[in-house]
Amino acid sequence: MSNGPNGDGPGVSKAAQLELDMRFEGGLQPELAALVASYRHDPDVYDELVDSKGEIRSHWHPVLEHLARLGPDETRRVFASADRHMRDAGVVHRVYDDTGNVERPWPLSHLPLVIPPEDWRSLAQGIAQRARLHEALLADLYGPQNTIAEGLLPAALVAGNTEFLRPLGGVQPSGGRFLHIYAADVSRGPDGRWWVLSDRTQAPSGLGYAIENRIALSRSLSDLFKTLCVERLAGFYQQFRSALAARTGVSDPRIALLTPGPLNETYFEHAYLARCLGFLLVEGGDLTVHNDIVYVRTIEGPKRIDAIVRRIDSDFADPLELNAASRLGVPGLVEAVRAGNIVLANALGSGLCEAPAMAGYLQGLSRRLIGEDLLLPNLATWWCGDRNARRDVLGTLGEKAILPAFGRTLKGQMDNNGVLGQTLSASDRAKIVGLIERRGLDFIGQEPVHLATTPVWDKGRLQPRPYAIRVFASLGPDGWNVMPGGLCRISDRADARELSMQRGGRSADVWVTGERPPEMTVLVPNPEDVEINRNTGMLPSRAADNLFWLGRYLERADAVLRVVRCVIGSGQDSGVSDAEDSASDRLLAILVLWGAIETTGCSILEAVESAVNSRLLGAVPEVIDHAYQTASAIRDRVSPDAWRNLNTLKGIFANRPTASSQLTDVHADPDADDSVGKIDLGLRTLSALAGLAHENMNRSGGWQFLDLGIRVERAISIARFARILTEATPGSSLAMETGSLGSLLDLADAQITYRSRYLTGPARNPVLDLVLLDDTHPRSLAFQVQKIRDHLGKIAQLAPGQLIESAEKQANTLCATLRASAPAACHSGWFLSCEQSLMAISDAITQTYLAGLPTGADDPSALSSDEDRDGSGSANTQGQSSTVTWSS
Amino acid sequence: MPVETTTYDIRHVTTYDYRFATPSARCTIRLLPVDRPGQRVLTAKLEFDPVPDECDERIDSLGNQLTRIAFHLPHKQLTIRALSRVEVLKAQTEDVRLEQTPSWQTLTDTVLADRRMNGLAPVNFLFASRYVPLLDPVMTFASQSLPQGKPIAPAALALAKQIKREFAYDSTATTISTPLAEVFAQRRGVCQDFAHLMISGLRSLGVPAAYVSGYLRTVPPPGQQRLEGADAMHAWVAVWCGNDVGWLGFDPTNGIMAGSSHVIVAIGRDYSDVSPIDGVVFTSGQQIMRVAVDVIEVPGN
DSSP: OOOSTTTTOTTSOHHHHHHHHHHHHHHSOHHHHHHHTTOOOOTTSOBSSBOTTSOBOGGGHHHHHHHHHHHHHHHHHHHHHHHHHHHHTTOEEEEEETTEEEEEEOOBOSSOEEEOHHHHHHHHHHHHHHHHHHHHHHHHHTTTOHHHHTTSSOHHHHHTOTTOOGGGTTOOOTTSOSOSEEEEEEEEOTTSOEEEEEEEOSOOOOHHHHHHHHHHHHHHTHHHHHHTTOOOSHHHHHHHHHHHHHHTTOSSOOEEEEEOOTTSTTHHHHHHHHHHHTOEEEEGGGEEEETTEEEEEETTEEEEOOEEEEOSOGGGSOTTTSOTTOSSSOTTHHHHHHTTOOEEESOTTGGGGGOGGGGGGHHHHHHHHHSOOOSSOBOOEEETTSHHHHHHHHHTGGGOEEEETTSSOBTTTBOTTOEEGGGOOHHHHHHHHHHHHHHGGGEEEEOOOOOOEEEEEETTEEEEEEEEEEEEEEEOSSSEEEOSSOEEEEOSSSOGGGOOGGGSOEEEEEEEOOSSOOOOOOSSOOGGGOOOOOOOOOOBHHHHHHHHHHHHHHHHHHHHHHHHHHHHHHHHTTTOSHHHHHHHHHHHHHHHHHTSSSOSSSOHHHHHHHHHHSOOTTSHHHHHHHHHHHHHTTGGGSOHHHHHHHHHHHHHHSOOSSOOHHHHHHOSSTTSOHHHHHHHHHHHHHHHHHHHHHHHSOTTHHHHHHHHHHHHHHHHHHHHHHHHHHOOOTTOOHHHHHHHHHHHHHHTTOHHHHHHHOSSSOOHHHHHIIIIIOTTSTTSHHHHHHHHHHHHHHHHHHSOOHHHHHHHHHHHHHHHHHHHOOGGGOOHHHHHHHHHHHHHHHHHHHHHHHTTOOOOTTOGGGGTOOOOTTOSSOOOOGGGOEEEEEEO | OOOOEEEEEEEEEEEEEEEEEESOEEEEEOOOOOOBTTEEEEEEEEEEESOOSEEEEEEOTTSOEEEEEEEOSOEEEEEEEEEEEEEEETTTGGGSOGGGSOBGGGHHHHHHTOOOOSTTOGGGGSSOBTTBOOOHHHHHHHHTTOOTTOBHHHHHHHHHHHHHHHOEEOTTTOOTTSOHHHHHHHTEEOHHHHHHHHHHHHHHTTOOEEEEEEEEOOOOOTTOOOOTTBBOEEEEEEEEOOTTTOEEEEETTTTEEOOTTEEEEEEESSHHHHOSEEEEEEESSOEEEEEEEEEEEOSOO
């Protein structure tokens, strides 16, 4: 077992260990002593729990006592509940590994990092100072460049930095500031002083995860949270929002959060923050620039955007003036910035300050730019472009870490984690020396990092682990606010450069304790100041399209499951009658048409297996995956309850060799067929989702598109069921027809209504009347078409357009046709024409809201929409709109 | 003493045909030359069809002329005509005593001691850039022409000749997105590739080098008429040869120094800084681009 960061390294002497043991045994109650019995920290680094004399620091006493009081079993339960919160809330991050790009649960450390107020004060002052310094530095480097002319910063450190964006030279940021949000990663030196490991000025991530960590830990350790009077975070977020809004100079500004899309590693956080702070979550394709003004495309036409919280790297923000290869950006954005028409948080090009080589010059820059000495030291850093520094670094290579000077990967030579001189083989060492001698300007030497340690809970015991805290500051009206807390990242290894969520490790909440309970602030303003507002905000066109397709996918999944259930039903009657056979053949034909099974020539068991468990394009698992991905792209609009249900749904149909425990719970009968269980549970979860949409979603724009998708898909399905199940085939008997009509009633959930209306068994005309023409039956074709017409009427009013008006016209015609038709007149060609006009309506919707959006093969929104898979006439409109970037 | 000059009329016409009308488009254009040491621009203008809804001009951070246009209405065709008349000093570079330029090895430290970073300050051309990664094999290749202590100007000329000698001109072998490593491995490409390659070799050894886009007067084979529109844009390399001499042009495609047949349009770190037309259109089909270039010497000088 590892005893701290350096294993059984020489750092911990036997005597020191013995002394620790004795102190714990002598001074602490037994339960408490058990917790820390195997706690061994490296005496050369600072430990948050145990001081240099081996005493437990006093501010941790309440924590340990709380844990001791809970006892091991209750502690485990409490921690499990925190994990469940994270899972239920769908807190994930993306990891790029060998298997590609996968979502992982957010790894929560169950203990907070507790920091006493006096320690925090010095840290917070230092952070605010650095934010001021970086602001002044950016203003100089994108302005007069005095610091370069005066020799305080080598010109090469700016010229060689890919984050120095030349097109932004001389451009004053709208709102007057480059930085609105700043973060630094910090840890403590052996003497307990705070040290800065790196600065984050581009688009610091972690603010969303910090809230989730806080929610999870403040719930699971609520008593302790109160006892310690932990500083609250909500005020910080509120101040960030209101200060940014004020910088726009507009009374009720529109603020967008610009994300690279659902495939980004921290997309969860983008959606989460957008929802918490009331920002509009947009991708580059949602925005457009017209006469140097930025607009978002919404279902109500283009709307002006006043500020952008930028979560895409600057270089990708405008393919016209920055990286032409970017598909994530907004063409013309730089020009809008130049014209002063948009506030960016943070300004384009602000990532300049993150270059590790800057660290070596900050002290001098601080004195010159803000007239102060740096309050927080950073790691000693030598830029090897400087002749003397290069000589020193090469002379003491064994004691240095070597990193790329600008933080980016040096292609084929070094990644941004760098190398430790101490661990280099002779040949690697020679290679590094050669690189530095030839192009020292690309490298820095840095003193190796020794992170302080903090306790984590490991199998009932506390263990020290290296950590760093990301501390955030946001620009207020008169100065910088530092968030009293942060995102603590904990490594399983000693080396700070391994501290990345991409590489494992976990994260913890940071508790800054107070003397008295903090004043309550929540993420809403004073109730007295709130004006009545019934506008639920803008719906970007792309989000509308995604909602529409989410509706279609969910309804398709529902329809496939219903057909499969019907197939099973038809088989269970022992297959003695021809009628049953005929109906099941026709049901299988529907599944083939949808691509859920490959052929009608299979047994019922095989068909069920394929439709429920296979990865065929039209099988339930794939349809659910599409629904899930579509929902992911509009994560900010999916309620936590709906998200939980989507997760459940995904879990049910995830391919697993054995039934999950979740399924076993549901089955009363342990012998029940797994597929049948999945179907029932799937249908139940889908109706829960439908119920949530119906009962809980506000009836403005978003819901209409979701419901429209459901209605269109259901209408197409019903018409198709009727067409296939009533098709006259040579030699079909009355009995056969009756069987098929029975299935049609099942699929339309109309058995009960039918029986209450007719004493006879299923007969063609009454059945068709009920499932097609009766607009009082909520699963009839007529009912769907009426809803479609109503929705389209409302949507077309928002922003009249040729396409959507033609769709509305088609829906009207279809409605009239249904009203005028008699069941006897409903034949195969009639059904087909209904299906075709419904598909034309669907196309018109997608074309209206997706047209003009740049989409490409690598664009995440390509997931959002998909062609109608049965290939019976619906065109795929997704691929037709494309961005072409050309160069001669 | 009157300075000998050559004057050129340059006509560069680019036409885009879209299969379906594009509802909107936006581009940046770097097609007009500016005054530089050794060249004087007598006239220069851009013409567009259709007339753009937004249009403005400025000098970019590297000193190149940049025009920005946008269209808000659907159009099926776009024509951009760049017309200029430029006077180039004859044999300007022959006067330089190439052998007296400083050793290439001293250049990095000279540059790093310099506190300027505006426009063509050499420090801007010392690092890897979008199209110019620094690669070990390219560095090894370049060092053959840059032995210890050799003055930079003859070394750069030797490198240009080495590239001309060892690489085949093949307009089918690469596109602008072909990575440099691939160009190097297959030993073939076009002027853009050779310029990027030479820049990569020089920078990996610490020598500032820039990408130059422009025109090269072409002389038709003896006895043949000059074909209208048959010229093309050309690319070569500017190498920084120390504080006294500054930038000199070297053409690795032809293995020569740039001279009075070369007209400079724009200078950048690589192609991405000087791309003649960059654009984003929203269209639902294919587009066809046609380019016609004429570089004609104006008689009477």
